[in-house]
Amino acid sequence: MNPWLVILVAGIGSYAMRICMTLTDRLILPPRLEACAEMVAPAAFAALAAASLTVLVVSAPGLSAATPVVLAVVAAVAGTAGTGKPYVAMLAGMPTYWLADALM
C-alpha cells in the first residue's frame, strides 16, 4: 500500500479514537468510568515516563551510563516535590544528567 495512504488511514483511525466519546451529547459516562477518567492523565504520563526511562536505562552500555539517567530522575522528582512546579523537573534533571555524565 502507498505509504501516504497508510499514514492517512492510521490518522483517520487515531482521529476516530479522539472523537468517539465526545460526538454525542447523550453519552453519560458511568460514575465508575468518570472516577477512572480523573486518574487517566497521571497514570498515562507515569506509564509513558516509566517506559521511556526504562528504555534509556536498559539500553545504556553500562552502570556508569545508566546512573546519570537515574540521578536525573531523582533530581527531577525532588525538585518538583520541593517546589510544586512541574517545569522544575527539566531544570533540575537535565543539568544533573550532564554533570553526572561528565563526572562518570
Next chain:
Amino acid sequence: MRLQQGRDVAAGMRSMLPWLVAVAPFGLIIGVTAGQASLPSAVGWFTGPAIYGGSAQIAAIQLLDSGAAAATVIATVLVINLRLVLYSAALARYWRGTPLWWRLLAAYLLIDPSFVVGIRRYEHHRWVLAAARQGGQRLTPDGGLGDLRSSHAFYSGAAVLLWVGWLTALGVGAVVGASVPEGLRLELLMPLYLVGQVVPSLRQRATRRAVVVSSVVAGACIAAPLNLGIVVGITAGLAAGYLTSLKDRPGPTATPAPSTQEHPL
C-alpha cells in the same frame, strides 16, 4: 466577551509554553528520524498532521522504513494511540453541548499535552463551582466565576499553539536536527517533563497508587510487542487507583475536589 475570550486563548497558550519546550526536542528527533528514513521526507512529516502523536509517528516511520505490512503499521499506530479514547472520555462531559464543528476541531487537537493542560483547566472550573455552591454563592452563566466557554477558549489556545509548534519542530528536525550534538541527550527532556507533571498529583492515595502501578507495569512490559506495555500499564494503574478510591470513598459531607487542584493555572 470577545476580549475575555482572547485573554483566555492567550492564557492557554502561556500554559502550553513549558510543554512546547519539552516536546520540541522530541519533534526534532522525529523530524531527524523521518529525514533519515528511506521514505520521502514529506511522507515522514505528514505523520504530524495525520497521526499527531509522537510515539505513534515514530513507530509508523520506523515500520514503513523497515518495509512492514500496511496492516501492521496501522494496527501499531492505533494500539499506541488507544489512550486517546480515555482522554476523549475524560473530556466528553466538559464538551457536551458545544457546537459540532468545535468538537470536531478540538478532538483533532487532542493529544497528551493538550489533554493535560485542558483537563486541569476544566477540573479547576468544576472545583471553583463546587466551592461556590458549598459557600451558598449564587451562580450566573458568566458571573465572575467563569463558565465553560472560558475553558474552551483556554483549551483552544493551548492546543493550537501545540499543533503549530509540533509541526514546526518536525519540519525543523528534518532540516537541521541532525546537527544537534547527541551527547546532550535531549530525548531525556520528555520523560523528565512527564515526571514533573506526575509528581504534584501524588498527594491523593488513589492517584498515587495508580501512578505507581502504571509505572511499574509499563516499565516491566517494555519488551511487549506493539508498545502494548504502555496501554497495559495505564489500564493496570487505573484499576489499582479505582479499587483504592472505592476504599477511600468520602462521606456525604466531604468537599469535592479535583485530583489536580494543587496545580496553579
